[in-house]
Amino acid sequence: MLLDVRDLSLRIGTVGLLDGLSFSVDRGEVLGLVGESGSGKSLTALALTGLAARMGATITAGSVVFDGTDLVGLKESAYRRLRGKRIGFITQNPMSALDALVTIGDQVDQVSRLHLGLSKRAARAHTVEILSRLRIPEAEVVARAYPHNLSGGMKQRVVIAMALAADPDLIIADEPTTALDVTVQAQIVMMLADLVRKRDLGLILITHDMSVVAQICDKVCVLYAGRVAESGPVRQIFAAPRHPYTEALIGCIPRDGMAPGSLRGIPGTVAAVSQYGADCCRFAPRCGRADARCRTQQPLPVVTGTGGMLACHHPVDSPVKEAADADAR
Amino acid sequence: MQMPADAVPVLELDGLVRTFTTGGGLLRKGRSMTAVSDVSLRVAAGDIVGVVGESGCGKSTLARLAMRLIDPSAGRVLFEGRDVTQDHGPRLRPLRKKLQMVFQDPYSSLDPRFTLRDCLLEPFAALGETAPPGRVEALLDQVGLDRSFAGAYPHQLSGGQRQRVGIARALAYRPEVVVLDEPTASLDVSIQAQIIALLQELHRTSGLTYLFISHDLGLVRYFCTRIVVMYLGSVVEEMADPDAVPRHPYTAALMGSSFVPDPTERAQIVPLEGEIPSPFALPPGCPFAPRCARVQDRCRASRPALTQTTGASKVACFNPVEA
Amino acid sequence: MSGTVHKTGILATIRRSVAWRALATIKGGVAGGFLLLVVLGAIFAPVLTPYDYDIQALTNAFQPPSLAHPMGTDEFGRDVLTRILYGARTSLSVSVVAISISLVFGMTLGAAAGYFGGRFDRMVMVVVDLTWSFPEILVALMLVAIIGPGVTGTLVAICVAYLAQFTRLTRSQVMALKTETYVEAARGLGASHAFILFRHLLPNCLGPVLVAGMLATGDAIILEATLGFFGLGAQPPTPSWGGMMSSGSGLLFKGPWIILFPGLCIALTVVAINLFGDVLLAKLDIRDRLRVV
Known part of the structure; x- marks a missing residue:
């Protein structure tokens, strides 16, 4: 693993x-x-x-x-x-993940120079290679551009390139x-x-x-x-x-x-952090299958047949008792 | 929803054009771009018309033109058959009661210093009128918010709850048409479904007409009765039946890019290549030609007009996908 | 019913303002407490002191600080503490009133320029930038020279000297706020320009502008004292802190307390105002950040 x-x-x-x-x-x-x-x-x-x-x-x-x-x-x-x-990290917002005052190439270079110890020239070659592998057209030109020259999709590719730069x-x-x-x-x-x-x-x-x-x-x-x-x-x-x-x-x-x-x-909506309950299923208030047990006892995760996990007292494939149903209402 | 040929549509956009000029200065002439170019649209009472396209296609500009928030460079806006294009300021007030809008971002569309009560009374205060007693409570009930929220401030609410307030505010005067500008784009999918269900409920109970702006073709096909697809400021396809097979290659590509919540249908995804060209430097022919898989020589030379296909559907393409 | 919308106006904004929370901090509490003391001293001066500020008693001149005269007496035998308390009335009221008037004009001008933009905005900004390119003291001296010395001259001078600052600040705030969707939403509801300006834009930019006004009041006290020191402020026998320092400057060795206490008073008051303004600003920033999240 x-x-x-x-x-x-x-x-x-x-x-x-x-x-x-x-x-x-x-x-x-x-x-x-x-x-x-x-x-x-x-x-x-x-x-x-x-x-x-x-x-x-x-x-x-x-x-x-x-x-x-x-x-x-x-x-x-x-x-x-x-x-x-x-471990590479790709953030949600490509608009704020890039420094507006530094060229695309320099930002990606930084990563490989820092982590792989590449020379300036080698880092740039590495950058251009990654950018073109991410199907950015004219990677050498793009490397000399500033973030504001690029579209949102292109910027996100650059952020991905930064995450990939150190392999x-x-x-x-x-x-x-x-x-x-x-x-x-x-x-x-x-x-x-x-x-x-x-x-x-x-x-x-x-x-x-x-x-x-x-x-x-x-x-x-x-x-x-x-x-x-x-x-x-x-x-x-x-x-x-x-x-x-x-x-x-x-x-x-x-x-x-x-x-x-x-x-x-x-x-x-999901409960606010301050309202997290300990001894309950936190989904119970929004769940159509919840009963008294769901509100007083935390369903512990159990390993399922497929190697996954499930934390629920009343899974979808289990019959819901009439009493529990009435209680939920 | 078909309307008789002689029926007056509640909202009609006629040949709307809007250009923006940017970067101009004292000595330099600014560059101009056409955000909306010659768009005509008839919205019949009870319709849910979906306007779908990617960012920069002019759909939000179209919404603001329809709302008379910005002036068109050319063309007309008609409400119930009356031309309102030349109306400004106080003369627009009767229209405001009948035509309302819900905005995309529920975080910035509510004044942080207004309580929900203030937000819901604002439509009345803005026109110098007094709200009928109990209106705030009735509006909160209508959008499924607890009445105790009336004294709360927007920052105490979740995104979905704020958007409910935005909807309630639009309903304050019992409007006939509501323009929905990506009302669910900044919400989680679970909350998006809630809001769409609410809008459907209101459509059914209050007999509203919607102009629904969205980037999500899947959502538009589910929610709308008629679909208009925009690309770079122009309408490329009008679908009278939301379940119809798309005829324009761009619509087909949009569909091919939508993910389906079913891992067994993965192979069907065909991502569209390339990027939307800059609106400042539009190609002479069909705006979609540079990215189109079905492109022919004439697509690059001249622009295809919107022509009727089957029923009330239209497509602007020389080489449409076979139905 | 529609009356409730008024509650979000300027008054409610102040009531919900951060001033109360700023007072709760140590720094804000000490600074705010000191300012409150000075203001109360100025208001209740006749009750607090048995002496008059203008009766001369030459036999009593140059008394060093004692129990009867905690801050000593001046060259005419007048009690320095009494004169400081009465002087606070002049110094504080002139500064506060001048800044308040300046704020009202600056906010109106700035809000209009920022909201409407265009030619009006450019015209306002040319004038504002012109006055801003000179130091406040120079602008003030020029105006006092034109109007003539005295309280009115000082008032107008301070008012004009700080106008540029408030106009610019309000303008930039309004320009940022007017792109918010709720402003567009209000237009979509049919709201007039006045409604948008007074219900949405001004209440939302009030916080930072008021703090700037608060900090400027500190500067204005120094400016008022400087004009007084030059003999251009309030005319004798009306006491003012600057005037007291001016008359004490020649007597530095004979009676150092005559200049020391008014000087200390000016310094402490200005420091207190700045400290309190700092705390306010910090509280304001945090709240604004919370609002974004």
């Missing part, structure tokens, strides 16, 4: 934000980390790259084993050698296509999938959009309010979602032939 996260828990002050997360990703594999805003997915990314400590967060339990080494408790200096070099083993992409047009999103997503195959990378894709997951992920891990709701191979999860939240997330996307009015969404 390239990255193996076990029971990761994290708190800021007295508030537990992540609670027992487990997932893993191997080389050549794409893991989708899915959830709505407030589900803790971006915080998870920060925790994996050791940046959560800067926000005052402490990891209280669990392990993050990357290529055989546990990253929990790693010194900042050691983390710095890892970030950018072995990392793992890439974490936090909503890499949210700010982009659909046709550009399709280009970028297909390109990422291609990279994973060709360079044997591990990719963690953070998104709120199940259709992106369906498109390129091999495995998916659905988060809700800092906990894992369900995880497993993507085909099984989509063919037969077992957690009501997973099912609802998939049902949020309009598809051809859907009857008008059949798209309902998920009622309510």
Whole structure:
């Protein structure tokens, strides 16, 4: 396993934000980390790259084993050698990820000069090669341009190029296509999938959009309010979602032939961090299958037949008792 | 929704053109770009017309032209058959009660210093009128927000809840037409579905007419009764039936770029190559020609006009995809 | 019902303002407390001191600080503390009134220039930039020379000297705010320019502009004292801090307390105003950041 996260828990002050997360990703594999805003997915990314400590967060339990080494408790200096070099990070907003006053080439060069110790000339050649591999036309010209000369899609490619410049083993992409047009999103997503195959990378894709997951992920891990709701191979999860939240997330996307009015969404919103309950299923207030047990007892994640996990008292494929149903109302 | 040929559409855009000039100074002449070029559109009462396209295609400019928030460079806006293109300031007030808008960004479309009550009373205060008693509560009920929210400030609300306030504010005067400018683009998909369900409910119960601006063809096909596809300021296709097979190669490409929440349908994705050309330097022929897989020589020489295909559908293409 | 919209006007904005929270910090509390003390001292001067500020008692001249005269007496035998308390009335009221008038004019001018733009904006900015290119003291001296010394002259001088600053600040705030979607939304609701300016734009730029006004008041006190020192401010026997320092400057060795206490008063008041302004600014920044998140 390239990255193996076990029971990761994290708190800021007295508030537990992540609670027992487990997932893993191997080389050549794409893991989708899915959830709505407030589900803790971006915080998870920060925790994996050791940046959560800067926000005052402490990891209280669990392990993050990357290529055989546990990253929990790693010194900042050691983390710095890892970030950018072995773990690439693609941020959500390409507009603010680039320095407006530095040329594209210099920004990408920096990464390979710092982490690979390349000379100025070699770094530029490396940069041009990566840019053209990301199908940026006239890469040498683009390298001399400034960010404001490029479109949003081009900028996102440059951010990806920066993440790739030091030849990392793992890439974490936090909503890499949210700010982009659909046709550009399709280009970028297909390109990422291609990279994973060709360079044997591990990719963690953070998104709120199940259709992106369906498109390129091999495995998916659905988060809700800092906990894992369900995880497993993507085909099984989509063919037969077992957690009501997973099912609802998939049902949020309009598809051809859907009857008008059949798209309902998920009622309510994710609870604020300060309102996180401990001894309950945090999805219960929004769940049609919830009963008294869901509100008083936390469903612990159990390993499923497909090697994934499920944390639900009343999975979609289980019969709901009439009494429980009435209670839910 | 078909309308009889002689029926007056509630909102009609007739040959709208809007150019913007940028970068001009004292000595330098600015460059001009055409954001909307010769767009005509008839919206019948009860219709949900979807305007779909990528960023820079002019769909938001079209929404603002229709709302009379900006003046067209040429063309007319007609509301219930009356030309309102020359109306300004106080003369537009009767129109404001009948034509309303919901904005994309629920975070900046509400004044941070206004409580929700203030936000919902603003439509009345703006016209110097007094709201009927209980209107605020009725509006909150209508969009599914708890009445206790009336005293809250926007920052205390989630994005979805704010967008509900934006919708409620647009409904304050019981308008006939609501222009929806990407009302769900900055929301999570789960919340997007909630808001779309709410809009559908309001359409059904209040008999509203929508002009729905979006970049998401899948969503437009689900939600709208008629679809207009824009590319670089022009309408390239009008689909009278949202479930119809697209005829314009661009519409087909948009569909081919939409992801489907089903891992077994992956192979169908055909990403469109290239980028949208700069609106300052438009190619002479069909604006889509440089990226089009079905391009022919004449596409680069002259621009195809919007011509009728089947029923009320139209396409602007010399070599459309076979139906 | 529609009356409730008025609640979001300027008054409510001040009530919800950060001033209260600024007072709760140590720095803000000490600075704010000191300012409150000075203001109360100025208001209740007749109650606080048994002496008059203008009755001369030459037999009592040059008394060093004692229990009867905590800050000593001046060359005419007048109690320095009494004169400082009465002087605070002149110095503070002239500065505060002048800055307030300047704020009102500057905000109106700046808001109009920023909102409407175009030729009007360019005209206003040319004038504003012209006055801004001279130091405030120079502008003030020029104006006092034209109008003549005295309270009115000082008032007008301070008012004009700071006008450019407030105009520019309000203009830039309004220009940034007018691109917010809620302004466009208000236009879509049929709101008039006045409605947008007074309900949306001005309340939202009030915070930073008021803090700038607060900080400028500190500067204005120094400017007022400087004019007084040159004998261009309030005319004798009306006491002013600058005038007191001026008359004490020749007596530095005979009665150092005569110049020391007014000087200390000016310095402490200005420092207190700046400190309090700093705290306000910090609180304001944090709130604005929270609003974005």
